[in-house]
Amino acid sequence: MKKNENNYLVRGSSISNILEIVRSEKRVSRIQISQKLGLTPASISKLTKKLIEKKFIEEERIEKREKGAGRPQILLKLNSQAGYILGVYMAPKKIDIILTDLSLKILKKDSQLIQKMDKRSIINQLFSMIDVNIYGLDREKVFGIGVAMNGMVDSENGISIFSPHYDWDNFELAKKIEEKYKLKVLVDNDVRAMALGEMKFGVAEGQNDFVLINIENGIGAGIVTDGKLHRGVNFSAGEIGHLTIDTHIDERCSCGSKGCLEILASNWAIVNRAKAKLRDGKKSKYLSGKGENLKIEDICLGAKSGDVLSRTVIEETAGYLSLGMRHLINLLNPGMIVIVGKLNLCGELFYKELIRLIREDALIDPIKDISIRPSLLENDAATIGAVTLILENLFKGAHIVNI
Ligand SMILES: [Zn+2]
The missing domain is CATH 3.30.420.40 (ATPase, nucleotide binding domain)
Structure with missing residues (x-):
């Protein structure tokens, strides 16, 4: 590589690092940036000057409150406009x-x-x-x-x-x-x-190793290792909906296999299980009478209100998901699992059961430092x-x- 090209790349990466620090810290001084990046204050000044000229960042003067506290501090922030x-x-x-x-x-x-x-x-x-x-x-x-x-x-x-x-x-x-x-x-x-999105602006901010699980009518995972998305050799990593959970199930999944997580814990599977229990004669003042219009929202509301049938369906779902998640945890040792989807409407009772089941019989080290949290961005994720x-x-x- 020619010397100029090398300098170009180094400066490009420094610009990138400066912008990321200014974005994540909200307000930051030039000295703090230079300490974080291990670059001289002179080079930070030069690069931030360019970013200010291009209007990507701007200065903000913070007056010291105490008398005689010296000159105002000048911090840098992102120019959101x-x-x-x-x-x-x-x-x-x-x-x-x-x-x-x-x-x-x-x-x-x-x-x-x-x-x-x-x-x-x-x-x-x-x-x-x-x-x-x-x-x-x-x-x-x-x-x-x-x-x-x-x-x-x-x-x-x-x-x-x-x-x-x-x-x-x-x-x-x-x-x-x-x-x-x-x-x-x-x-x-x-x-x-x-x-x-969750890594940069949501519940996983600051997490370099975590898994996001999206539970809709399918179940998929976004895997982040060492701060980077894992995509796989042909972009199909994260198909956790097709982990085999129960081989005794006769129903075939869309992938052709039996017993996949998706046919046990996706939204439609949860609703179908509640409907089957109603057909079997189980009673529920929240779900009976909903007929074909029964939705996962109704089941979550029922579970939170103490409805036994709704609660049973959610606890079973937590059971299936805990099996899938244990595989993930043992394989990847993530620091966090983030869940996106309507199941989050069930709130604490779902998470308590899920965490209890995951901890049951799990290997101690992989689960030691894990937290399992609902998405912060949810519908905007x-x-x-x-x-x-x-x-x-x-x-x-x-x-x-x-x-
Ligand atoms: Zn499948």
């Missing part, structure tokens, strides 16, 4: 979209059910939602569009390899959006995007994660400032 980012969640049946500033404050938000499931209709609906959200904005200040996409995604090339819900395979989704808007587009799997894809890319630095 430097630009905008769009985050899109292509969910199984709906599209969510948010517009944020650089501090990830949500400025606009929209969610629409997908009207027609063919490729052209989905894309047209997506484009019209993007149009509404970027209307009136200076395009140069829109840093990009992040997309959290259901199914298997080649995140390097922005390709939706396979979606179990959409009528497309190997679709160049990023390219399609880029051609229309001439903006940077990054696409990743929805659950991985959620994990990224995927869109915030999508925005984070762009933010991380932006903060890679070198291309922000001509250095």
Whole structure:
């Protein structure tokens, strides 16, 4: 590598580190940055000067309160108005979209059910939602569009390899959006995007080794090791919904196997189990009479209100999930497991049971330091994660400032 190229990369990475420190610390002095990065105050001053000129960061004067306490302290903070980012969640049946500033404050938000499931209709609906959200904005200040996409995604090339819900395979989704808007587009799997969002802005902030489990009509995991998302050799890591939990179950899973976690603990499986118990003559003042409209929300409400049938269904679900999670914990030794999904509506009773079962008979060391927590971003986890894809890319630095 030539000397200049090397310097370019080193400075690019320093810019990236400075932006990340300013973002995560909210307000920070130049001296603190230089101590954290082990760089001289002179080089920090030079690099932050460039970032201030480009309006990515700004200074804030903090007056000392005591008399004679000296000069005001000058801290650096992110200029949240430097630009905008769009985050899109292509969910199984709906599209969510948010517009944020650089501090990830949500400025606009929209969610629409997908009207027609063919490729052209989905894309047209997506484009019209993007149009509404970027209307009136200076395009140069829109840093990009992040997309959290259901199914298997080649995140390097922005390709939706396979979606179990959409009528497309190997679709160049990023390219399609880029051609229309001439903006940077990054696409990743929805659950991985959620994990990224929780790591940067949610309950897993500061965690370098954790797993996020999304429990919807499927069950998937976003695995973070050493601060990085684990994607696998062909982007299909994290399919924990297909861990075999109970080989005595006859029902086949969508993957073709029997006894998968997904057919025992996904939302539809939970609802079906409650319906089966009602059919068997079990009584519940919360669930009887709901018929086909029975939802997981009803079961959580029932469980919290002491309804025995609802409670039993939730405890069984915690049992199945604890088996799957024990495998994960023994394999990966994560510091945290974050759960996204409607099961979080069950609150403490679900978590207490889950943690009790996980600790039962588990190996002591892998579970010693683990915490199991509900998502903080919850309904916004995927869109915030999508925005984070762009933010991380932006903060890679070198291309922000001509250095
Ligand atoms: Zn399966």
